[in-house]
Structures are given as C-alpha cells and as structure tokens.
Amino acid sequence: xxxxxxxxxxxxxxxxxxxxxxxxxxxxxxxxxxxxxxxxxxxxxxxxxxxxxxxxxxxxxxxxxxxxxxxxxxxxxxxxxxxxxxxxxxxxxxxxxxxxxxxxxxxxxxxxxxxxxxxxxxxxxxxxxxxxxxxxxxxxxxxxxxxxxxxxxxxxxxxxxxxxxxxxxxxxxxxxxxxxxxxxxxxxxxxxxxxxxxxxxxxxxxxxxxxxxxxxxxxxxxxxxxxxxxxxxxxxxxxxxxxxxxxxxxxxxxxxxxxxxxxxxxxxxxxxxxxxxxxxxxxxxxxxxxxxxxxxxxxxxxxxxxxxxxxxxxxxxxxxxxxxxxxxxxxxxxxxxxxxxxxxxxxxxxxxxxxxxxxxxxxxxxxxxxxxxxxxxxxxxxxxxxxxxxxxxxxxxxxxxxxxxxxxxxxxxxxxxxxxxxxxxxxxxxxxx
Amino acid sequence: xxxxxxxxxxxxxxxxxxxxxxxxxxxxxxxxxxxxxxxxxxxxxxxxxxxxxxxxxxxxxxxxxxxxxxxxxxxxxxxxxxxxxxxxxxxxxxxxxxxxxxxxxxxxxxxxxxxxxxxxxxxxxxxxxxxxxxxxxxxxxxxxxxxxxxxxxxxxxxxxxxxxxxxxxxxxxxxxxxxxxxxxxxxxxxxxxxxxxxxxxxxxxxxxxxxxxxxxxxxxxxxxxxxxxxxxxxxxxxxxxxxxxxxxxxxxxxxxxxxxxxxxxxxxxxxxxxxxxxxxxxxxxxxxxxxxxxxxxxxxxxxxxxxxxxxxxxxxxxxxxxxxxxxxxxxxxxxxxxxxxxxxxxxxxxxxxxxxxxxxxxxxxxxxxxxxxxxxxxxxxxxxxxxxxxxxxxxxxxxxxxxxxxxxxxxxxxxxxxxxxxxxxxxxxxxxxxxxxxxxxxxxxxxxxxxxxxxxxxxxxxxxxxxxxxxxxxxxxxxxxxxxxxxxxxxxxxxx
Numbered sequence: 044x045x046x047x048x049x050x051x052x053x054x055x056x057x058x059x060x061x062x063x064x065x066x067x068x069x070x071x072x073x074x075x076x077x078x079x080x081x082x083x084x085x086x087x088x089x090x091x092x093x094x095x096x097x098x099x100x101x102x103x104x105x106x107x108x109x110x111x112x113x114x115x116x117x118x119x120x121x122x123x124x125x126x127x128x129x130x131x132x133x134x135x136x137x138x139x140x141x142x143x144x145x146x147x148x149x150x151x152x153x154x155x156x157x158x159x160x161x162x163x164x165x166x167x168x169x170x171x172x173x174x175x176x177x178x179x180x181x182x183x184x185x186x187x188x189x190x191x192x193x194x195x196x197x198x199x200x201x202x203x204x205x206x207x208x209x210x211x212x213x214x215x216x217x218x219x220x221x222x223x224x225x226x227x228x229x230x231x232x233x234x235x236x237x238x239x240x241x242x243x244x245x246x247x248x249x250x251x252x253x254x255x256x257x258x259x260x261x262x263x264x265x266x267x268x269x270x271x272x273x274x275x276x277x278x279x280x281x282x283x284x285x286x287x288x289x290x291x292x293x294x295x296x297x298x299x300x301x302x303x304x305x306x307x308x309x310x311x312x313x314x315x316x317x318x319x320x321x322x323x324x325x326x327x328x329x330x331x332x333x334x335x336x337x338x339x340x341x342x343x344x345x346x347x348x349x350x351x352x353x354x355x356x357x358x359x360x361x362x363x364x365x366x367x368x369x370x371x372x373x374x375x376x377x378x379x380x381x382x383x384x385x386x387x388x389x390x391x392x393x394x395x396x397x398x399x400x401x402x403x404x405x406x407x408x409x410x411x412x413x414x415x416x417x418x419x420x421x422x423x424x425x426x427x428x429x430x431x432x433x434x435x436x437x438x439x440x441x442x443x444x445x446x447x448x449x450x451x452x453x454x455x456x457x458x459x460x461x462x463x464x465x466x467x468x469x470x471x472x473x474x475x476x
Numbered sequence: 477x478x479x480x481x482x483x484x485x486x487x488x489x490x491x492x493x494x495x496x497x498x499x500x501x502x503x504x505x506x507x508x509x510x511x512x513x514x515x516x517x518x519x520x521x522x523x524x525x526x527x528x529x530x531x532x533x534x535x536x537x538x539x540x541x542x543x544x545x546x547x548x549x550x551x552x553x554x555x556x557x558x559x560x561x562x563x564x565x566x567x568x569x570x571x572x573x574x575x576x577x578x579x580x581x582x583x584x585x586x587x588x589x590x591x592x593x594x595x596x597x598x599x600x601x602x603x604x605x606x607x608x609x610x611x612x613x614x615x616x617x618x619x620x621x622x623x624x625x626x627x628x629x630x631x632x633x634x635x636x637x638x639x640x641x642x643x644x645x646x647x648x649x650x651x652x653x654x655x656x657x658x659x660x661x662x663x664x665x666x667x668x669x670x671x672x673x674x675x676x677x678x679x680x681x682x683x684x685x686x687x688x689x690x691x692x693x694x695x696x697x698x699x700x701x702x703x704x705x706x707x708x709x710x711x712x713x714x715x716x717x718x719x720x721x722x723x724x725x726x727x728x729x730x731x732x733x734x735x736x737x738x739x740x741x742x743x744x745x746x747x748x749x750x751x752x753x754x755x756x757x758x759x760x761x762x763x764x765x766x767x768x769x770x771x772x773x774x775x776x777x778x779x780x781x782x783x784x785x786x787x788x789x790x791x792x793x794x795x796x797x798x799x800x801x802x803x804x805x806x807x808x809x810x811x812x813x814x815x816x817x818x819x820x821x822x823x824x825x826x827x828x829x830x831x832x833x834x835x836x837x838x839x840x841x842x843x844x845x846x847x848x849x850x851x852x853x854x855x856x857x858x859x860x861x862x863x864x865x866x867x868x869x870x871x872x873x874x875x876x877x878x879x880x881x882x883x884x885x886x887x888x889x890x891x892x893x894x895x896x897x898x899x900x901x902x903x904x905x906x907x908x909x910x911x912x913x914x915x916x917x918x919x920x921x922x923x924x925x926x927x928x929x930x931x932x933x934x935x936x937x938x939x940x941x942x943x944x945x946x947x948x949x950x951x952x953x954x955x956x957x958x959x960x961x962x963x964x965x966x967x968x969x970x971x972x
Contacts, residue, residue, distance in 0.1 A: 090560070094900075373889070387904035390871075396899040398910070401562075405886035405916045415869075415901045415908040 131205030139190030153201030288314025748783030771829025774801025787813030
C-alpha cells in the first residue's frame with residue numbers, strides 16, 4: 044500500500060500515520076487509497092466546506108502515533124469525570140486504541156461487542172459499503188488509517204436496557220486519531236449508545252471519527268453524542284445511518300467544547316414507516332468553530348423525520364448549520380420538519396445557517412425554519428423588574444431557549460451530565476427536577 | 477374597472493378541480509409564439525473583438541464605452557460558466573449566436589404614428605398595445621419597447637420630460653446623457669461580477685435608461701417590453717434606473733419570444749440605484765418561450781439584477797416568472813444606507829420540462845436595515861423549481877431585520893421543488909427569520925372548507941388564489957392587467 048499514496052497531495056499529513064490493522068475488505072482500502080492520492084484538503088470553494096476552513100487541521104503534523112498511548116489513567120478518574128452513566132457497559136479508547144484496563148461492565152446477553160481489530164476478515168465483508176469515499180477526504184483517511192473501534196452487534200429481538208458507552212479520549216500533542224465504529228441493530232431489537240469525546244492534556248490534536256450504523260426492521264436505536272474536547276483540539280465526526288422499514292433512530296448531538304468540531308450526519312431512510320429524530324445543541328464560546336451538516340435522505344414513503352438544532356454563540360465563535368432534507372421520487376406521504384435557531388450573545392460571533400429542502404415527490408409535508416436573533420431585551424427587563432439580576436435573567440433565558448432540545452433527551456443520566464456541564468458554564472439551576 | 481374583470485374571471489373559474497388545473501398547466505400552449513416578419517439588420521454570428529467593435533460602431537458609441545466592452549470581454553474570456561445552480565442544460569455555443577439584430581427601420585420615431593404598423597400589430601398581439609395604453613385614460617404607462625435588443629419605441633416621453641424625468645433607450649442615453657451613464661453604469665454590477673454579467677457588459681446592444689430627478693414622484697408607471705424576434709439571436713439588454721434623492725418610480729418589465737426549436741439565450745443586466753430617501757418599485761412579468769411539451773426549445777434566461785439602497789431608500793422587486801426553459805435569476809438588494817429597505821416578492825411557475833433556479837440576495841450593510849422575502853413556487857409537469865436565497869448581515873449592520881418565507885406547491889408527482897437558503901449573520905443585534913414549506917394542497921385545508929359548505933372545486937381555487945395573493949397584490953394595478961394576460965392559464969383560477 045505504501046507506494047500507492049507516495050505522491051499524494053496530503054502526503055506530509057499522513058506520512059507518520061500507521062496503516063489500519065482492522066481487517067477491512069482489500070478493495071475498500073485500495074479505493075480509499077486511490078481517493079487519497081487524487082484529492083487535497085477541501086477549500087471554502089467547495090460547497091460542503093463553504094464556511095469551514097481546514098488550515099489548522101492541515102497544519103497538524105503527527106509524529107509517532109503509537110508512542111502516545113498508555114497514559115497513566117485510573118478507572119476512578121474515568122468513572123468520576125468521564126463516565127456519563129454508572130450502569131451498563133463502558134468502553135474507553137485512548138487516541139483510538141482500546142484500553143481494556145479502563146473499561147468496565149458486564150456484557151449483556153444477545154450482544155456481540157468487540158474491537159474491530161479483533162474481528163475476522165469474514166465478519167467485516169460488508170463494512171464500509173455505505174461510507175462514501177469519492178471526494179471525501181476524511182472518510183478515506185479514516186478507512187486507510189483507522190486505529191481501532193468497536194463492532195457492536197445486537198441480535199434480533201434483543202432489548203438492551205442499559206446504555207453502551209463509548210468514551211473516546213484524545214491525549215498528547217499533535218495526535219491524529221482515526222476512530223471507526225460499526226453498529227448493527229437486529230430486527231425488533233432495541234439499544235441505546237452513548238458516544239462521548241474528551242481531550243486530556245491534549246494539544247493541537249485531531250480526532251476523525253466514522254460510525255457506520257445499520258438499523259434493521261422494527262429496531263430502535265438511540266445515540267447520545269457528547270463532544271467536549273478541550274480548547275486547541277479538533278474533531279470531525281461522520282455518522283452514516285441506514286434505516287430499514289418500521290425502524291426508529293434518534294440522535295442527540297451536544298457540542299460543548301473543542302476549538303473545531305464538524306459533524307456530518309447522513310441518514311438514509313430505506314424502508315417505509317420509519318421515524319428519524321435529530322436533536323442538536325451547540326454552546327460556543329471563545330474562538331470555537333462548530334459546523335453541523337445533516338442530511339436526511341427519504342428514499343421510501345410514509346416516513347417521518349424531525350430535526351431540531353439550537354445554538355448559543357458567544358465571544359468570537361462561529362456556528363454553521365447545514366441541514367438537508369431529500370425526498371426522492373415516489374417517496375410519498377413524507378412528513379419532514381427541520382428547525383434551526385441561534386442566539387447571538389456577542390458582537391464578534393458569526394452564524395451561517397443553510398437549511399435546504401430538495402423534494403421530488405408531491406404528496407409530502409416538508410418545512411424548515413431558521414431563526415437568528417438575540418435575547419429579548421424586554422423579557423430581560425421584565426425579569427430585572429422583579430428583582431432578578433441581569434446575569435441571572437440572561438442565563439435563565441438561555442436555559443429556557445435550550446430547554447426545547449434538552450427536553451427531548453430521554454436518557455436521564457445523559458441529560459444530567461449535559462446539564463451539569465451547562466450549569467457550570469451558565470450557573471443554572473438544574474431543570475431536571 | 478379591472479377589479480370587476482378579475483372578479484368575473486374568478487367566478488367563471490370556479491368549478492375547477494385540482495386535476496383540471498394540473499391538466500390545464502400541462503396542456504397550456506404558448507400564446508406569444510408568433511414571429512413578426514420585419515426585416516432586420518444582423519451582425520454575423522460569432523463572438524470576438526471585431527463583433528464588439530461592430531456593435532459599438534453601429535451604436536455610434538463613445539470611446540470609453542467601447543473600452544468598457546473590450547475590458548469586459550477580456551474578463552469574460554477568463555471566466556468559466558458557473559455550475560452551482562440546480563438546473564441542467566446544454567451549454568450555449570457562444571460562437572453560434574448573433575449578437576446584434578435590429579429591426580431594419582431602426583431610425584428614431586418622432587411620434588407613435590411613425591412606428592411600423594407590423595410592429596404595432598406585434599404589440600397588439602402581446603396585449604400591450606401602446607395605442608391601447610394611450611387611449612386608456614387614467615392608466616398612464618410610459619412604455620419603452622425593446623425588440624431583439626433594440627429599443628423601438630418610447631411613449632409619453634415629452635410628458636415625462638416636463639418633470640425632468642429621463643426615460644429612453646440605453647443607446648440614446650449614451651448619446652445624450654453620457655455623464656450619467658458613465659458615472660453609474662457598472663457600479664452596482666461590476667463587469668467582473670459573474671459570467672453572464674461580463675458577457676452582457678461586452679455585447680449588450682440596448683436596453684432602457686431611466687433617471688428620476690431629486691424629489692420627483694414619477695406620475696406614471698414606466699414600462700419596458702422585451703421581445704426576441706429573430707432566430708439564432710441572443711438578447712443582451714441593459715437597464716439602468718437611477719432614482720435621485722427623495723424620488724419615487726415604479727418600473728415594469730415584460731418579456732416574450734416566438735416559438736423556436738432551438739434554445740435562445742437571454743442574458744440581461746438590470747442595475748437600480750436608489751439614493752437617499754428614494755424608492756424604486758421594479759416589477760417583472762417574465763414570459764419567454766418555455767419550450768414545448770417535450771422540453772424542446774425555449775429561452776435560457778440568465779439575468780443579473782441588483783439594486784443599491786442609500787439611506788432610508790427602498791427597493792422592492794416583484795416578479796412573476798412563468799416562461800423560459802431555464803431561469804437563473806436573483807434580483808438582489810444591497811442595503812448600504814442606514815434604515816434602507818429591500819423587498820422581494822416572487823411567484824415562479826414551472827411546467828413541463830422548465831427549470832427555474834431563482835431567489836434573491838439581501839446584503840445588509842447599514843444599520844437598521846430591513847428586508848422581506850416572499851417567494852411562492854408552483855411546480856407542474858416534470859419541472860424543477862428552486863428557491864435560492866442569501867441573507868447576509870454584516871458586522872456593522874446593527875439591528876438588521878429579515879423575514880423570509882418560501883413556499884412551494886407541487887402539482888404532479890414528477891416535478892420537484894427545492895429550497896436553498898443561505899443565512900449568514902455577523903451581528904448579534906440582527907433578527908433573522910426564515911421559513912419554508914413544501915406541500916401539495918392540503919387535504920385538511922380542503923376538509924376545512926368542505927366543512928363550511930364550500931365545494932371542493934371552490935376550495936381549491938380559493939387555496940391556490942390565497943397562495944399567490946401576497947405576491948400578486950404587490951403588482952401595480954395597471955400591470956396586473958397584463959400580468960393577467962401573460963400568465964394566461966398558468967395561474968388562472970388563482971388570480972383574484
């Protein structure tokens with residue numbers, strides 16, 4: 044493989060990265076390597092990266108990836124600071140490498156969960172088929188250089204009540220970590236997965252995560268995703284979801300910290316009568332840049348999708364929202380709703396919102412809305428007139444604004460954890476009780 | 477009087493079902509597909525510097541304008557055709573277009589009586605007869621008629637001149653008011669703006685020019701009619717409207733073309749300048765030949781329209797788009813002055829194989845600037861109809877306000893309706909709202925009407941009527957007469 048990417052434009056970026064040890068299909072690796080050979084980092088001239096510059100990621104030069112795993116961490120630290128729920132299985136990854144010493148919990152019945160590097164080639168034949176490689180630098184990078192990740196396979200008819208937690212830690216300087224997860228939920232099965240991303244003494248590090256999700260007939264899957272990497276770190280995350288008929292897929296994306304976060308959430312609804320819920324909250328400060336790209340592709344009739352993304356943007360931060368709803372020809376009776384709301388708190392922040400609809404069927408109800416504004420001064424005045432300090436009044440209003448999204452989170456542990464993070468930031472009283 | 481006419485049509489149109497409407501939309505024949513047999517003076521096909529010099533010489537243009545053209549041509553040669561719009565078409569062959577075609581008797585007309593009778597007939601067929609306009613008291617419209625890129629008649633000129641209003645063809649303006657033209661031309665849309673604006677700047681042949689002096693309220697609607705008559709020609713006209721401080725003008729524009737198998741190119745540039753406290757209302761009814769039922773032929777309508785607002789100024793664009801095979805058009809407002817206002821009202825109807833990618837850009841630069849966008853799309857047949865809009869709030873645009881609403885109505889299961897709004901905000905005091913819906917006529921809406929004793933047919937005409945009303949109400953009364961005729965069946969039953 045080495046000679047294949049020898050003259051790649053992104054050569055200097057990948058040269059020190061070790062090749063993936065995951066036994067992917069050979070063809071997949073060849074295809075991804077060919078893509079890497081032919082493309083460069085996308086610029087703002089490309090529509091998908093119109094508002095997001097990659098210069099700083101480009102500048103990260105990784106040196107000696109493997110040397111950086113094995114940070115001295117205790118299970119207690121994980122439990123106290125990073126574990127969202129105390130029940131269920133917890134898997135911890137450091138820079139993409141599985142740390143069995145930090146992981147805990149009992150394996151539930153009916154679920155096969157193991158690291159991808161531990162899978163046999165035959166088990167992974169269908170992996171990567173739905174991930175687009177053409178013109179997708181980060182997907183291709185992830186395919187060729189993925190370090191490790193989890194293969195989660197829930198058998199037909201299995202209901203798992205405890206959440207499965209995947210904790211990704213980014214450590215060290217100039218680290219580049221390519222993470223890959225493969226999730227399959229069998230027919231009539233139900234599961235809940237928490238994915239959280241943190242950085243620990245990390246500086247100028249970059250996590251590139253790709254998650255393949257397959258939701259079978261009548262299955263229910265909820266994903267709770269928390270992005271809370273520290274300042275100076277970068278994160279690009281791609282979820283490719285395939286939904287079969289009668290299935291339900293819910294994802295809550297909460298973005299709190301991290302200098303640069305980009306989420307690509309692609310959902311392909313392939314079967315009839317499926318439901319898709321996308322909720323997102325982004326709370327930005329400092330020089331953060333958060334870019335949420337979502338795409339719901341309705342390929343089958345009689346489906347519903349609901350999307351709600353809300354953001355609070357402060358200081359010099361930039362928020363980007365690009366939501367796309369596709370309704371293919373003959374995908375009749377679709378109800379698709381998309382909403383994006385932004386509150387600007389400072390004069391130097393920027394919001395770019397681009398909610399899109401592309402509709403090729405007539406018997407549908409699709410709508411989208413986007414608002415950008417600030418806290419209502421009259422409401423602030425109303426509260427102050429009742430003896431509430433200006434600071435409290437403002438944080439109360441932010442709380443009320445974000446409540447729309449937070450109320451949709453069904454998992455109490457995840458909600459509490461998010462809440463506590465936000466309380467710290469805004470000094471809120473808890474709205475859980 | 478015309479209100480009665482509308483009401484009558486409306487009543488006659490009741491008893492109209494959705495299927496019938498869809499059918500009518502499909503079967504609607506293009507009513508303006510005649511060719512006027514007027515000998516014309518044509519330049520050879522092709523595009524090169526010599527052609528540009530030829531056009532410039534034909535028009536007896538000053539040196540600076542020729543230089544402007546050549547500069548634009550040099551820039552255009554370096555540009556590539558944009559491909560981001562949601563439309564598919566065969567790229568026009570720019571060497572296979574005649575860039576200059578003038579009706580032979582292109583001498584200046586002193587009065588209406590001098591105009592070629594055949595030309596008068598053309599106008600009569602279009603339903604915009606100047607004679608009719610002149611006879612109708614109370615409906616004062618000054619019309620500038622542009623055929624194959626050359627202005628052939630301008631009416632009411634003398635009356636306007638009394639007020640100091642200049643309304644004439646672009647080439648006349650170049651001869652008679654070179655300072656005004658030189659000062660303002662290209663200030664809103666520079667030659668480097670985009671591919672088709674650059675092409676237009678290089679080869680434009682005529683258009684309309686309008687200047688409203690300080691504090692004058694133009695007493696009548698000013699109107700331009702564009703018609704492509706000759707086969708194998710492209711129409712490249714340019715409109716420049718300048719409203720000086722405190723003035724007001726309502727400007728109308730209409731377009732038609734004969735039926736032809738080939739695709740013809742129309743690449744126009746419209747620049748509006750609204751100085752302090754001025755107001756410009758610009759209304760368009762676009763009805764270029766849309767191609768036949770199989771999608772053969774039709775006009776490529778690639779137009780750049782933009783206006784600039786100084787302090788307290790207002791620009792309102794209203795458009796009814798029913799024609800063209802491919803439309804690619806974004807009438808925009810640069811809200812430069814504080815407290816300026818930009819408005820955009822649009823109804824876009826696509827049918828058969830038509831494709832439209834249209835919308836607006838509202839660029840907020842000044843403080844307390846306001847913009848409103850109302851866009852209604854109706855797709856029928858196998859057409860694709862897209863709204864693409866940009867709302868941009870710059871750093872210093874404090875307390876900027878925008879409201880956008882884009883609705884799409886789908887008539888058949890083979891058409892498409894798309895929305896691509898871009899919202900960019902860099903100021904925390906701005907308030908931006910955008911909402912869009914896509915649906916067919918709701919069964920619950922019909923049910924609601926049925927429940928109240930309104931028959932299904934009436935309910936449908938009521939709903940479609942209500943759907944477009946917000947925009948059609950913005951059209952000036954006099955123009956609504958013509959809009960009614962031009963829209964023909966496209967919106968019949970929906971125009972109240």
